[in-house]
Amino acid sequence: MWTVVATKCKEMINNWRDFPLASGSVWMGRYRIEHFIGRGSYGQAYACIDMTTGNQVLLKRSMPSKKEIGILLLERESRILQKLNHPQIPKWLRYEKQGRHEALVMELIDGxxxxxxxxxxxxxxxxxxxxxxxxxxxxxxxxxxxxxxxxxxxxxxxxxxxxxxxxxxxxxxxxxxxxQLPEELRLALKEADPLEASSGSESSWSVAKRRMRRxxxxxxxxxxxxxxxxxxxxxxxxxxxxxxxxxxxxxxxxxxxxxxxxxxxxxxxxxxxxxxxxxxxxxxxxxxxxx
Incomplete structure (x- = not known):
């Protein structure tokens, strides 16, 4: 019983921590949140106004509940985008750090x-x-x-x-x-469990995702x-x-x-x-x- 209660409490705390930033709020003293775009497993995306330049940008922050793994994925994405320059790929603008908070700022594709x-x-x-x-x-x-x-x-x-x-x-x-991804990332992304892949218990979509991750x-x-x-x-x-x-x-x-x-x-x-x-x-x- 106490295990169930503890799990529920942890879930409620994580949901509270991951609650989207409010529209109109200013983040890191520079980015005014216009609206919440969406969330993935590890990050949240927002359309913002960069009050320093006046430009619209996309701000992506890691989910607070994902802690070090979320930050690690965000930093990796930033390093990769910084090396890319193609008209069909969003442009890297900057990577922001402030205390425990980190964010990747990139071109907003309003499509x-x-x-x-x-x-x-x-x-x-x-x-x-x-x-x-x-x-x-x-x-x-x-x-x-x-x-x-x-x-x-x-x-x-x-x-x-x-x-x-x-x-x-x-x-x-x-x-x-x-x-070869770091072990902690492979475990978090469920890319390091050969027993699961061979158990026959995976759905066809899980098998497809595993193939897409090579x-x-x-x-x-x-x-x-x-x-x-x-x-x-x-x-x-x-x-x-x-x-x-x-x-x-x-x-x-x-x-x-x-x-x-x-x-x-x-x-x-x-x-x-x-x-x-x-x-x-x-x-x-x-x-x-x-x-």
């Missing part, structure tokens, strides 16, 4: 989230539109891989559309290609494959009593598109070593499709 479009607005993508999205996202990925990094979280919540340009955001899980360029392309299927299934209508089939059978895509997506998911053919090589083959594929 629409693709997850919102697909789920809330029920937007449907044609095959050509979905392939165009892949083509555009392969540009920041090719740059990222060329710089020696892997994103490791290519999903629809991490893509914003601003005035027709797609941005790849959230580099909180990014790392160098081939990097420190190699193919992980981002694997995520891109799932991204594409998500877009295509947005317009798919199940018939009553229909048995569950594979995506190849349900979506009825052209054969060469099936082969391309299967290769993204590393089901067939050799894996691409970078997004640039993948992009070249996508160009050829799109040119071969009828208008």
């Amino acid at each position: 629409e989230n693709l997850e919102h479009r697909l789920i809330e607005q029920n937007q449907v993508y044609s095959l050509k539109q979905a392939l165009d999205v892949l083509k555009e996202l392969l540009q920041p990925l090719a740059y990222l891989h060329g710089a020696g990094f892997v994103h490791r979280d290519v999903r629809i919540p991490n893509v914003l559309d601003k005035e027709g340009r797609l941005y790849l955001i959230d580099y909180g899980l990014s790392c160098r290609i081939g990097e 420190p190699e360029a193919g992980s981002d392309l694997y995520g891109l494959g799932h991204f594409f299927l998500f877009m295509m299934y947005a317009g798919y209508e199940y018939r009553e009593g229909q048995e569950e089939l594979s995506w190849e059978e349900e979506l009825e895509l052209p054969q060469n598109v099936n082969r391309f997506v299967s290769r993204l998911l590393q089901k067939t053919g050799p894996a691409w070593t970078s997004a640039e090589h993948c992009s070249q083959e996508l160009e050829q594929l799109m040119a071969s499709l009828p208008d």
Whole structure:
């Protein structure tokens, strides 16, 4: 009984500590909170006005309840963003420290989230539109891989559309290609438990996430494959009593598109070593499709 009570108390305290900063408040004496954007497992994002420059910025702080792990992830993301310079990647501005508080400040991309479009607005993508999205996202990925990094979280919540340009955001899980993460991070992110992976108890999405977390360029392309299927299934209508089939059978895509997506998911053919090589083959594929 006391264990349950203690757990509940700890949960209440963490919820209180992680409560979003109030709109209109000034943080670190410099950033006026305009509105709360959202939260992930380890961080919170806010749209702010930098009162020193007058510019709109995005402020990302670690969740107070995550303590050292949250700070470690935030510092890693800051160091990686500081090395990147691409028009489809948010620009690093500064890293702030004040007492126990730390924050990453970056360019605010005031765009629409693709997850919102697909789920809330029920937007449907044609095959050509979905392939165009892949083509555009392969540009920041090719740059990222060329710089020696892997994103490791290519999903629809991490893509914003601003005035027709797609941005790849959230580099909180990014790392160098081939990097072995510190043990405390691997444990916190559940990337260091081979018994769980082989127990057969994981959901298909857990297996997919584990594959997306490998420190190699193919992980981002694997995520891109799932991204594409998500877009295509947005317009798919199940018939009553229909048995569950594979995506190849349900979506009825052209054969060469099936082969391309299967290769993204590393089901067939050799894996691409970078997004640039993948992009070249996508160009050829799109040119071969009828208008």
